[in-house]
Amino acid sequence: MTLGELLQLLLFDYTLRTVALGTAALGAVAGALGCFAVLRRQSLVGDAIAHAALPGIGLAFLLTGMRATPILVLGAAISGWIGTLFVLGIVRSSRIREDAALGIVLSVFFGLGLVILTFVQRRPTAAQAGLETFLFGQAATLLAGDVVLIVGVGAAALLLLALFWKEFKLLSFDPEFGASVGLPITRVDILLTSLLVVAIVIGLQAVGVVLMSALVVAPAAAARQWTDSLGIMVLLAAFLGALAGVGGAVISSLGGGIPTGPTIVLGASVLVGISLLFAPRRGMLAGLLRERSTRRRLAADAVLADLYALAAQHGETTEYGHPVAVLRAMQGRGGGVERALARLEARGLAREVGAGQWSVTEAGIERARNVFLPGGDE
């Protein structure tokens, strides 16, 4: 299939358009709110919430006997919320640290959820069909009504995020200072965590409890690479989340029943990979280039120091040339001296006075005095 055909499908195929709109919305909401989870070093909280939501889905179905999305999502939200409270309670009232508490809650709730789902599956009616898609997600099961729910609830969450922007920022950056200026830190924390719960549970049907946290963490981690502004980071994470959501949904819808969760995670991983490697300043490539240029500058400076020392023996003259072989011997290593000399020449710090004979320039002496003399380097 060509890109043109794909675009046409996205625009005109009703089912695919519905699915794409839904996954874009849930990706955007998860990406935006995920930024705060990542910045507060609570990336794993998203994972715990998603896993803790599973028993709620099963119980909501058992209690009501209905498969309606709003009911299941409500069950998921309550159960995810209780899971978060458990984490908080364990950390506050015992000496168990947060990572261990998250691990406990995540696995216990997930196990409970699996037991409930298995029990539900054994029931003779067919009404429960499709509940198991909540494990790994199946975007193709999104109906127009589900998308309306995702967009509506997601928009409300983003609106609250915008309204309480400065409170959330202060909570994330410096909660103690926030408390000292009268911010009710605990309540703001509860609100922000609740929004995260909302962002997660509206994605469970399409992405699944197992991998939903990737959509919370990955877009935020990728966005952080490209910007130093919280506002831009949140917008970018929302965009990347939407991109991963749509990409994953489309691939899974086309490819005969691949669960959506894994395809979305793959898409998000590609975005993270690109960001880690290629982002300016924070990217690994930029870091490598910086390191290499630093190393070269230091190598050139070392040769400059030698040239200066040689010139100093002749009363700091710039007239005598010194053979490359001497410089090489002073460096105590073979390669790199010519390259270093070329760099020095390009910067006007050294010049070739005869064939293979090099001397420091006035500018070179100036720099050598500034750089090397105070510290007595070399």
Place this chain on the structure above:
Amino acid sequence: MTEPAIEVNDLTVAYHERPVLWDMDVRVRAGALTAIVGPNGAGKTTLIKAILGLVSPAAGRIRILGRKYREARREVAYVPQRGTVDWDFPTSVLDVVLMGTYGGLGWMRRPGRKERERAEAALEQVGMEAFAQRQISQLSGGQQQRVFLARALVQDASVYLMDEPFQGVDARTERAIVEVLRHLRERGKTVVAVHHALQTVPEYFDDVVILNVRKIAAGPVAEAFTEQHLRTAYGGRVPFLQGVAPSPPATPGVQESPDPAADRRGTFSGGA
């Protein structure tokens, strides 16, 4: 004596049943610069946090300008230790300083032009106006400290509580902070700062509180900042003291804590 800016009575704070502050009585003189000194783990930070209502005491009463913290909040500015936040947080210098205006803004309101102007003025006071748009991860330790100080200045308070403002800063920052402190005193503000470098206490501060879980001594530097009190607090090992700290004539009994009975009360009333 006029009303103290901060009055702490019988304050006891405990973490996991271990007391970090025991039966502490402190009066901070209004309009003066007061240093809090003591060895590591003496409860200096805890005292600041208790005054700010950030830790809840097991016992005791704290009044700021005669009121509870909740009511006096607008009159108090806070400079936390700079190591307590993530300096890689995606935000700018100006943005951090603007956080000092949040307390007066109320819910959902964003800082506007007036707040920005105040933040810029505060940055100028600490010599950081050129860094307003800089990302905070690009700052040196001293610059970070000056940003935190500017954030407190924006709060335009009467009482400033600072936790180790001089910790690990460069000489230029140290001078800038000292200047700000003196400027605050000229304007009648009260400053309480946790301070580590004992040798600069007499030069920078008017009053001192020496503590090690209990209060050892408190009062004007000339009276309270004595070798004996410091030895009591630091357990005899105060290496810098040779010829630096004032050593008043040895008259045992006079150098005791201003109210020895208050210090000992905790021991005997025990059983908290």
